[in-house]
Structures are given as structure tokens and as C-alpha cells.
Amino acid sequence: MTQKFLPDLVSALREAGLRDGMTLSFHHHLRNGDFVANMVLEAAAKIGVKGLTIAMSSLFPIHKAMIPHIESGLIAALDTDYMSGPLAQAVSRGILEKPVVFRSHGGRPRAIGEGSLKIDIAIVAAPCVDRYGNINGTQGPSACGSLGYILPDVDHAQKVLAVTDFVSEAALTRVSIPHNRVDHVVVVDRIGDPAGIVSGSISLTRDPLALAIARNAQAVIRASGLLRNGFNYQTGAGGASLAASLFLREDMRRLGLKGGFLLGGITKYMVEMLEEGLFENIFDVQCFDLSSVHSMRDNPRHQEISADTYANPKQKSCCVDFLDAVLLGASEVDTGFNVNVLTDSNGMIIGGSGGHNDAAAGAKLTIIVAPLIRARLPIVVERCTTITTPGRTVDALVTERGVAVNPRRADLIDRLKEAKIPVCSIEELRETALRITGVPKAPARTGKVVGVVEYRDGTIVDKVYGV
Amino acid sequence: MKAFRTMLFMPGNNPGMLASADSLGADSVILDIEDAVAKSEKDAARILVRHSLTDLRPQGVMCVVRINGLETPFWRDDVAAAVAGRADVVLLPKCERPDDLREISACIDAASGGGDGIRLMALVESSRGIENVSAIAASGGRLAGMLLGAEDLTAEMGARRTPEGAEIAYARGRMLMACKACGIAAVDTPFPFVTDMEGLAKDAACAAQFGFSGKALISPHHVHAVKEAFMPTEAQIAWAARVMDTAKAAERDGKGAVSLDGMMIDLPIIKRAERILQMAE
Amino acid sequence: MTVGQIASAQAGTLESNDIFIRMTAAPDGKGGSIAVESIVMQQFGDDILQTIKDCLAAAGLDGVDIHANDRGALKCTIVARMEAVAARYKEARR
Structure with missing residues (x-):
């Protein structure tokens, strides 16, 4: 047995064999309150390695601390599913030589499992560790709930390093990562800022337009014929997507339905639906607020799942395949229903x-x-600036000014017409928008490719150009 | 008539709100140049409202402009903007006498470009206005309806405004009857307790039960609940459809008096059935 | 409002979907300049500039400096704000 607990990150990284050009993986459950990635890279800088690839499931504004490490050559490449904030802007402006690899939450574990994304050291931001090295995310001062996104990394990495700020005297009874998968543990003062990890409560939007859209979306779900006992549902974290769960809840109460599972990023509103008996289960890859952390800790019907179980398309099955309906946001949708x-x-x-x-x-x-x-910008464009989600997987676009259905779904169009929901073509929606806004000029862009977009199955669907 | 069901106030100097006027589900929008606009911004709001109506006309909703009152130096310019924008309706606040409406109407007549189709609504929000509702309602001409403004009224009365609304029962009844007697729309006061959705549902149900044509709203979040309150129940719709079928059959067969479920189908019953079906569309 | 001897007026706000416009007499009394900032500069910058020019011509104004800060205003809003600021400017100049 190796020595599990090590005194600091530098010695732990040395012990794990950190060398030039390695791939370090991280997860984003501490969201914009994450101290771990920055701390580990600080330690790597002290050791003086170069050319690392950072594979982190998502990158947030707090990770702007990586910018100087890119400039110094410590970081040579990024591999992620999502990035926002100053680091994202720096990437857009061309700070990296190598294009960022953009994956999906299901594509990432697929790539890890297949070996196309090889991880040398997986770093677990561990809210709670016991003295054997068992880990969970629901206890301790930096509790974040689910650790789902790092579980595939733990399974496949050469070395696993846990960083924690809370060591439980008692052995853990709820274990997300067992001690036999953990090489080393380093205890630090704080792994994150609780205010940035989980919001005390995510309040639903009061934006009347977002609510109008949410109401229209629920009407489409109701008309689709899918809303029945055993209904499985996921929603994005955007204003209108979250607000739609309010109307779903009203419908389920009124119709006396009992749903199957709620999936994805979890909030208080979903926990309330579980507790009210409107759904049987929650399958949780990420908690967005404290209510969901507590629910996952206390309610056996609220289960943590790994990114593999959630969405890996090369597994024998994954949870997204069982979904009846999902509501998702968009920055742009093109007339082929592709989404950016x-x-x-x-x-x-x-x-x-x-x-x-x-x-x-x-x-x-x-x-x-x-x-x-x-x-003043129409959401419907002729061609998306960047395609992240192919139009063949999108059934409808719901806006405050109308609903467009993918022509591939003639059955859905019939059902909506039957329910007297006006349906238009996506070209008509674009025309409506253009009449109001005028025709925008396409933005100029540099020739430099700063990112490649890998679809969940591994095919490259688009490139991201610098600005 | 459906245009009066939900009438949503929106501040006349807020371009974002004006652009969403036809996306919030309301049957009418009231572009407000009065209370929602500071004195120093009346000119800019008036211009913005005019351009919104001409260049970006909200689709499928009735467009109402609330002008400033006759006691202000603003109302003539407001009327001119409403006429230039071809507003459907001009809403006069603090209306107390039939002469108030005549003055506005004359101003519309005089406006260049003519205000042929423009109608008037009287916002009655004072004790004197309530005492004069019969005369106001009977003033004819462009008058299409009346709207009760309970906030100013109860403040003047020294009454306490409550979600239950006992303090405005008399004003509601009096205005309603005056409107019905003259065949014009009677629109209920907005519900001022913005976040009390339960109170709103009860208040709107009460207005529908009384026979109001609709209700004004100060929050877009109120649109759906008020629409629901004015929506006939499925049983009512089914009943109305049977009444119409029976009446049509009687007419076809040349029968005079017919009955349905032991109830005589006469003209008032047919009118009620027609109204229910109209509201259910 | 007149600042010293220079006539100046403003209209609009910095709220989203609005545009804030300030109009000032050009220092030398002729020429005049137009400065536009916009959150949709790439897509509508030229369009906004042209709209402002058209509005100035319609108002019969020249020899003014325009500073416009656009928060995604639709064209009809820009036209309305220009009309308001032009009227206020003429009032201030009198």
C-alpha cells in the first residue's frame, strides 16, 4: 500500500509522477467556487513542468487563473465540455496554439473509456474524505453533492489524487469513490468557496418573456402525448427551461400523474417534485443548490450517477436514452434546427x-x-456560428412568438395542430424576427481555429474560429 | 368584446416592454404616457409610443394609449401622438363628466390625419366620476367602454384597499350597471397586490362572475390567471353548444318556443350561450 | 440644457433595448461628428450610423456632435430617441 495521505500538493504530484506533457483531469462540481484546479496548477508550476493538457469537465470565470499558466507554457492544451469567463475569451482571442477540444458530458467519458482521452492524473475535489480515503460530496464545509463527472476519470486514470478540506473521523457510510481507487489524499485549508459552489437557492426567473416561453413549451409537452405515468424529464439550467418545471408541476398535479425520473443538473424545484411524489427518482450528475445536496444525502430515491451512466453513448445504455422530454436553451438555432x-x-x-x-x-x-x-439579434440564423447539437436531434423550437417543429416530426406537428397550438416553419420564425430587427451583418472572424467541436460519438461536427 | 378581457398596462417610455407588447398573451395593451412616465420624459415617451405603433405595430392585440389628464399641459400632444399612431383606443384618466370625453373627442376630430376609427375609454377613478357614471356611459360617440381605477378612488375615499375588495363593491356594481345599460364594455380595476396569485385568481373570478367584460392588469404575470378566470368552464361550453343546437333546430323546423332540460330557450338564454361560446374561442 | 455657451441635449437610457443619445453643438459650429457604441456593433453598427444620419437630415440639423450608446435598440427606438433629442436640442438652442 502507498502512503495515502501526503502533506502537500507538490509532494503528491511528485509522488503521482507528474512530468512534462501529461494530462491532468478535473471536474466542475465546485463550479465558480472551485479552488482545486488553480491550486494544483500552482503546485505544478512550482515543480516546473511544461506542456500539460488540462481536461476539466467545465471551466468557469474563476479559472482565469490558468491564463498566466498558458502564457508560461505550463498548460499547452485544454479539453472541456463548457467554458465561460475570461479564460474562454482568452481562448477566443487565440491564446492557445492548439485548438481546445470541446466535448459533451457524454462524449467525455466515452473518450476516456475508449482511450482517446488518456488521463495521467485525475484530481478529485473531495468535499469529504475519511481516514481510509473514501470520498463523498455531500458532507463537509464545501459539500457540492454529486461527483458524477469525475467518476469515469477515476476509473481510467493512471493515478488518482484527492484534495479535501474535511476529513471525517468516522468511516463514511455514503461513499462515491471508494478508497481502493484513490492513490493519494492532500488536506488543504479550503477546496472552494461555498457561495460559488451552490447557491443557497436558485430563484426562478420573473422575466415575463421567459415565463411566456416556458408556458408555451409545457403546452407542447402536454400535446405531445408523452406526459403520462412514468414520464422521464430533464431541463437545462437557463431561465425559461427552469421555469417550465413550474408549469410541468401544475400539469402533473392536475392530471394526477406520477413521473419516472428527473435527470441532469438538479435544483430545489426538482427535489420538491420528488418529495411531493410527482416523480419516483432523481438521477443526479450535478447539484445546483443546497436543497439538492441535502436531498441526495438523505433521500435514497435521489441517486448520484456517473457521467458514464448519465450520457456515455458507447455504454450498453445511458440515462438520456430513457428521457421522454428535455428542455434546452440556445444561443442560436439555424434553419436546419442545428443549435449553438x-x-x-x-x-x-x-x-x-x-x-x-x-x-x-x-x-x-x-x-x-x-x-x-x-x-436586436434574431435567435434563428441561416447557419449557426458554431454547431454543438445537430438539427436531426432537435424536435421543436419554442419562442415567445411561435413554435416551429422540425419537419422530420410530422407526427408532432399533427399532435400540436390537434391541440390547437399554432405551428409555423422555422423559416417563418426567422422572417418574423428579421421584420422586427432588420438584417444583421455576419460578424468578421479570423482564420485561426481555436477549438474543435466533437460530437458525443466522437465525430468532429464543427470548428470554433477566433475573434 | 374579447379585446377587453385582459388589458395590460405597460410603461410608454420602455422600449423593451413595448417590443414585447404582443408576446405576453394579453388581449389589449395600454401604452401608458401618464403615471408610468416622469414629467421630464413625457415628450420622449409620446414619440416612442407613436413610433412603436407605426413602425412596430403589435400584432393581434388592441392598442390603447393612456394619455395624461385634462388638468395637465400634456394631453393635447398625447392625443396627437395616439392619432398619428392610429391607436385603437384612447384612454382618458380621471374622467369625471361626459364633457371630458367630448373635449377629447373634439381634439381627435381636429387632429390632422383624422382619427376615424379611434374609440375612447373612460378611466373612472374618483368619487365624482363614480357618481356620474350613468351620464358618462351614456355620452355615446366614440365611447367604447369604461375602466374602474380603484387605487386613486380608494385613496380619495380614505378606504383601505384589500385583496378581497369589499371597499370597492359599490363602485364596481355602479359602474357595471351603467355600462350594461348603455351597451359598452365594463373593465374591472387592476389587482394591485402583484405577487398574491391566489388573491388575483379570486379577484378575477369575482369580476367574471359579476359580468365584467374583462380586467386591466399592472403585471404581465397576471395575464394567464385572469384569462383563465374569464374562460367559461367545460360544462358551460357544452351547455351553450346544446342551447345553440336546440335553437337552430327550432328555427329550422319553424318552431316558436322550445325547451332544453326543462328550461325555456328564449332570446336572453341564446345571447348568454353565444357569449359563452365567444369567450371560449 | 446649455453647458456654458454650448447647446446640448440628451434622450434615451442605458437600459437593454434602448439607446442613449447625447447631442452637442459642434465646437466650431459646423461639421459635426457621430460616435456610436453598441452591443451589436458588428451586426448593426453601419445601420445605426445611417439611421442617425437620416434622422439628423430629417430634423434639418447639422453642426452637432452625437454620442450614442446603444443597448440593442430596434430601429424604431433609435428613430424615436433621435426625434426626442433633436426636439430637445432645438429647444435648448433657442
């Missing part, structure tokens, strides 16, 4: 697929909810 959630209309990186294209591929009904016009 990666760049804004100036081409600047503002996000990434996350679970977007996984859920879209799996669900029987994929609804994109978005305002038709955002600050």
Missing part, C-alpha cells in the same frame, strides 16, 4: 455543449426554448 450553445453571435466562446447534445440525442422530445430576439 458554444459561442455568442460575435463568435466569442460563452459555453459549450455540456449535456446539451447528449440529452437532445436521447430524449423522445427535444425542445429548444429561447427568446426569438435577444438585444
